[in-house]
Amino acid sequence: MDEKTRELTRMWMSAQPIVASFVSSMVSDFTARDDIMQEIITAVIESFDTYDPSRPFIAWLLGIARNQVGLYRRKLSRDRGLFDETTADVLVEAFSRVSISDVRRLEFLQDCIERLSDRDRELCDLRYEQNLKPSGIAARLGTTANNVSKALQRIRDQLRNCIELHVARTERA
Amino acid sequence: MSIDADWLINGHLDGTLSTDERAALGEWLKASSENADQFARAVMLHNRIRVHYESLRETEKKVDSIRVASAPRPRYSRRSIVAASLACIMLGAFLYLLQLSGPSPRAAAIAEFHQLVIQGRRPADRTFRITFVKDPSDRPDNLGKNSKNPENKPDDPANPGNEPMLYVRDGRQFVYSRKALDGRRFIIGGNGQQSWAIKPGEPAEVSGPLNFTEGLPAGLYLAPVLSFFDGQEKMLVNDYNLELRNPTKSTKVFVAVKKPDTKQGPRRIEISFSGMTGQIAEMRIWPETPDHRRTSHTLIQLVSEQKLADNWFTHEFHHPDHQQKSDASI
Numbered sequence: 001m002d003e004k005t006r007e008l009t010r011m012w013m014s015a016q017p018i019v020a021s022f023v024s025s026m027v028s029d030f031t032a033r034d035d036i037m038q039e040i041i042t043a044v045i046e047s048f049d050t051y052d053p054s055r056p057f058i059a060w061l062l063g064i065a066r067n068q069v070g071l072y073r074r075k076l077s078r079d080r081g082l083f084d085e086t087t088a089d090v091l092v093e094a095f096s097r098v099s100i101s102d103v104r105r106l107e108f109l110q111d112c113i114e115r116l117s118d119r120d121r122e123l124c125d126l127r128y129e130q131n132l133k134p135s136g137i138a139a140r141l142g143t144t145a146n147n148v149s150k151a152l153q154r155i156r157d158q159l160r161n162c163i164e165l166h167v168a169r170t171e172r173a
Numbered sequence: 174m175s176i177d178a179d180w181l182i183n184g185h186l187d188g189t190l191s192t193d194e195r196a197a198l199g200e201w202l203k204a205s206s207e208n209a210d211q212f213a214r215a216v217m218l219h220n221r222i223r224v225h226y227e228s229l230r231e232t233e234k235k236v237d238s239i240r241v242a243s244a245p246r247p248r249y250s251r252r253s254i255v256a257a258s259l260a261c262i263m264l265g266a267f268l269y270l271l272q273l274s275g276p277s278p279r280a281a282a283i284a285e286f287h288q289l290v291i292q293g294r295r296p297a298d299r300t301f302r303i304t305f306v307k308d309p310s311d312r313p314d315n316l317g318k319n320s321k322n323p324e325n326k327p328d329d330p331a332n333p334g335n336e337p338m339l340y341v342r343d344g345r346q347f348v349y350s351r352k353a354l355d356g357r358r359f360i361i362g363g364n365g366q367q368s369w370a371i372k373p374g375e376p377a378e379v380s381g382p383l384n385f386t387e388g389l390p391a392g393l394y395l396a397p398v399l400s401f402f403d404g405q406e407k408m409l410v411n412d413y414n415l416e417l418r419n420p421t422k423s424t425k426v427f428v429a430v431k432k433p434d435t436k437q438g439p440r441r442i443e444i445s446f447s448g449m450t451g452q453i454a455e456m457r458i459w460p461e462t463p464d465h466r467r468t469s470h471t472l473i474q475l476v477s478e479q480k481l482a483d484n485w486f487t488h489e490f491h492h493p494d495h496q497q498k499s500d501a502s503i
Contacts, residue, residue, distance in 0.1 A: 021213070021220040028188055039411070046280040071407060082185070087199045094202075094209035098217065106221040113225065127187070128226035134187050145189070153183040160218055 014100050022095040026069045039068045059096040112162035186219045282415040290406045292451040293397035294344035300477040303337035306469045346486040360491050361385040369488040377488040390471040391458045423448045
């Protein structure tokens with residue numbers, strides 16, 4: 001592997017979670033999102049020669065991602081995206097501001113999930129592993145969709161706080 | 174406006190927002206960069222949780238399938254191992270893709286193709302002869318050796334020859350004229366705003382800009398000879414494996430082979446063009462489904478860049494009666 005390929009690989013692996021998050025904020029369909037990510041990888045490889053190293057790599061990647069999401073929308077001939085073009089631009093800027101260190105903070109997530117209660121882990125299993133929406137989870141657990149939505153919101157807050165705590169401890173150490 | 178941003182963000186993540194709520198979230202995001210940053214952080218976390226669980230699911234499947242876990246082990250430990258394994262697999266797949274594609278050949282082909290599209294849209298009238306090649310020995314190797322008609326002159330539409338002709342203006346407007354087996358001539362055309370069709374003995378039918386383009390050989394895959402809208406060439410770039418042959422020679426050949434998972438479109442397209450000027454000499458199109466009884470492939474050859482009449486691309490020019498039938502199928 002030449003030096004350039006090694007460099008692209010390293011940069012992509014660091015930035016991939018940000019690009020994936022941007023795409024998932026724009027496209028709800030999981031399969032479509034995976035297809036778009038493949039197209040982005042191909043486009044990144046093809047156009048890496050044109051990348052100007054003086055520009056932020058993540059912003060450059062998100063520009064490619066933005067184009068691929070747009071192509072996906074046009075290919076379908078109907079707008080299945082979640083936001084309009086202006087909002088998409090706002091989100092590109094917002095995700096461009098996410099740093100690699102922001103991504104690394106999320107590495108504490110696994111430990112935080114282990115600390116959840118059994119009930120909350122079951123909810124996460126149903127939502128993220130089985131890909132059920134709140135209404136489906138509610139039917140499974142015999143509660144209301146509204147209750148499930150609130151519980152999922154609380155769990156995410158809890159995980160975010162747990163990660164912040166880990167980061168603070170690490171910084172103090 | 175008072176809105177619960179956290180509720181909207183979480184609703185977005187769970188796919189439970191109504192249209193109005195989604196619009197409200199969009200407005201909230203546009204209201205300030207801090208809002209957008211908060212949203213981005215929430216999506217990052219959500220996505221990471223999803224990846225965590227997907228990794229678990231995939232790796233547990235692998236572990237089960239190869240029956241490695243012969244003895245019960247703590248779930249935490251197994252998850253860590255399989256998550257690391259999955260990361261390696263993802264990295265390997267990425268590296269494989271890098272090796273497979275290589276940054277140069279396909280990128281060079283795409284860059285050249287975009288130059289061709291730009292060249293094809295420069296202001297000019299071009300006349301192409303269409304030949305449905307039947308000879309099975311006329312393989313791609315013979316590219317550029319099939320100039321059967323050296324007469325570098327467009328047909329007179331009032332007295333056209335037997336071969337189908339395609340007339341293109343600025344890469345956007347077209348007239349396609351062909352004779353049926355019974356000798357009757359059919360003409361379709363379009364000027365970007367509307368398309369039209371003329372059948373023998375009938376008034377012209379006029380419709381939307383793309384309605385009659387289906388009658389063209391290869392339809393929307395004719396770029397860079399003919400493009401109806403910006404970005405049309407992406408269909409070829411996305412759905413085909415691209416290769417540039419003879420990249421340093423005076424005549425280059427652009428080869429596009431349909432990817433296995435692509436459903437629609439010709440199975441192969443070749444474009445021969447001048448390496449000096451980018452001028453297309455000919456385009457060969459192999460149909461989606463082979464039909465050896467009829468044709469091996471369609472050959473589109475440039476025969477002229479003569480200026481055509483200003484109103485050549487209107488149906489009135491080609492229809493003696495200047496009649497027009499209204500069309501409700503737009």
